[in-house]
Amino acid sequence: MTRTLLAVLAAALLGGASALALDVGDAAPAIQVKTWVANKPVTLEAAKGKVLVVEFWATWCQPCRRTIPHINKLHKKYGDKDVVFVGITEEDEATVKKYMETMAMDYHVGLDDAGKTNNAYMKGVAGIPHAFVVDRDGKVAWHGHPLTKMAQVIEELVAGKFDAARAKKLATLQQKLGEAARTRDQERLMEVVNEILREVPDDPDAYRLKRAILRDQGKLEETWPVLLDMAKGCAKDPEALIEVALTLSTGGDLEHRDLPKALELAKQAVALSDAKAVGVLAALARVHYELGHLALAADTAAKAAAAAEGEDKTRLEAHAAFYRKELERRRQDPDAK
Template sequence: MKKLLLTVSFTLALAFLCPNAICKEADTEGGKPDSAKPAKVTPTPVKPAPTKVAKAASTPEVEEVPPMTIGSPAPSLDIENWIHDGEGRFPKVTEFEPGKVYVVEFWATWCGPCIASMPHIVELQNKYADRGVQIVSITREDVETVNAFLEREVRQNSRQSDDDNVADDETGEDESDEEPAPLTYRELTKSYCLTSDPDASTNDDYMKAAKQNGIPCAFIVGKDAKIEWIGHPMSIDDALEQVVSDSWDREVYREEFAAKQESRAVITQLSKLLRSKKEDEAIELIDDYIANGKSESSKTQLKSIKLSMLMTRVKTAQAAANRAASEMLADDSLDASGVNQIAWSVYEMSRQNRANKNAVLKMALEATQSAVAGAGTNAVFLMDTIAHLQYQLGDREAALKTQRAAVEAATPEVRSRLAKYLTELENEIADEDGDSQEVDSDNE
């Protein structure tokens, strides 16, 4: 059961939040996130007042309002500490100025993905500064914590290369022997508005109101001061360009975002059912979403979870899991990523002796091979799956050939990971060849 819960948690991070890394946000003021605390599913009212006020001893009941979403008016900003203002280029924002575009982003000093996003935020602010875009980055930590963080040196892989900066002569060669001075996060982030709001009022107005539980998280506020987009700042580029150039279709994205929120709620409910060991109810929930849900990618992820659940049921695993896998692989609506995910689940089943190698495993291989052509940059991941399936079917030479092709086609970031399996295959085949030669020698 613990392994299954981990699978669901990983699926949530992979499919329903964003394709980039995030950190779980805390519900308490300041500090690091409490991973044991479940995500809230009840909508939080948007506070209308822009002025900070002391909380009363007893708060009268107020009518619950719908969660903030795409097209909702953007709440006013009431930020306590403005640490950077783009070197004087940007005013301290309270009300959003008509005709301008704003990015309101939430981060924390302890959040690795937030820090990794900073160079990209710098690039965006520099790119759009003259096109009416102002980026305001907000943490709920105190100003002392933020200032201490800003004195740290920027991680080497976050810095621009020398070629992105200056060339000393026509050949582009740097004749200086001096090492460049270390770049601090204070220097890196000075081009956009970096702020601190320790009472978390802005966090409540945006993150809680929109039921967003992970950081970094960015909100695009459009020219009419309404929310246009919500997501990871590393995925903001296309949306921001379209909002700035007045080509953004808010209504289309509103439906897409609503589908994501629906998926998120289902996964949260699913996690609770699995923790309570209510597996039958969990499968019913999955089946209901597969039949009625709006997000096709979410349906694929839930099908994979269902397959994993069936695999854990010893009495029904062989028949039910094989049948479910066959039905999923025959689904024409699956994209390359979906095919790859289901095929990998079949591979995992085969390792546990729960896949029919003469049927489901071969079907997974054929489906994955057919999906490679349309996979684009993800083709190498399908090739890796193909190699594993070929190995399980006993065709080690084909597996070796496929994995070599995958390694050769992979980017440097992915290549090392794929190369590990290639090394395993090469070593195993080399050992078998050595054993064979030894037997032949003995026979002589």
């Protein structure tokens, strides 16, 4: 397997269940904390009827420095919508408090009681950060790396759109995928990927992995129908639609560029997200730019910037300014391209 294929495979497995971990659909174990160093104590019983997120982390964990701000943002967004965020570490109080002097943690943070919570949740999990999302009935809805699908699962649970049966089925299939990956047999891997696509046709990771396997096998022409299949299968997933749209509009393979289709998919994604998702609007702006719709590109990028914060806002404001500058340049020079 090439490094690219291994990276795609790792991403597909990173957001799903491992064969040894607490399984999707299982009752969540109790939270046993020795000391709470941030916010009030949280118990599984008190969280019943709410969505509970339990993340395992440590001060020495470099990837955790990226996930903590992400969880802070989710806490700010969902804190008043009956979603409770808990960070659990096995370290001592002095170490954690010193760490929090320079790393804000706005949610509940507790010190594990002799590793009891860690042992109950994390059996078989290779490393941290790792989070568990528990539904309102106290059952595990999802677990994996906090930067993968966690936000999507929380949003679906809050909106009452989470499909528990689908989640269980996908978790089981991802275990098979992990077993196939360990054999490094691409034919077996492709068999499992196709099984996932038959059983859960709206899983974007399966399409990404199938395209990566085909590329690895030198079957580049076969990757493009899979991309279009992804748009059909994931027709209600704005992020997947945007991924297809950007590939069709900005990909290096000019022969397979399809700007009208890209625009159709980008508009579809905007409609699904109620024209509020910053990334979706930014992608639509880029597709307009590729089509030469510079005024629309500038206006759409400006809308995205208005809805964004921090570095994203600055970046999108620069995009809008660039599109406006290009528009003016082309107005002044009829031969400009």
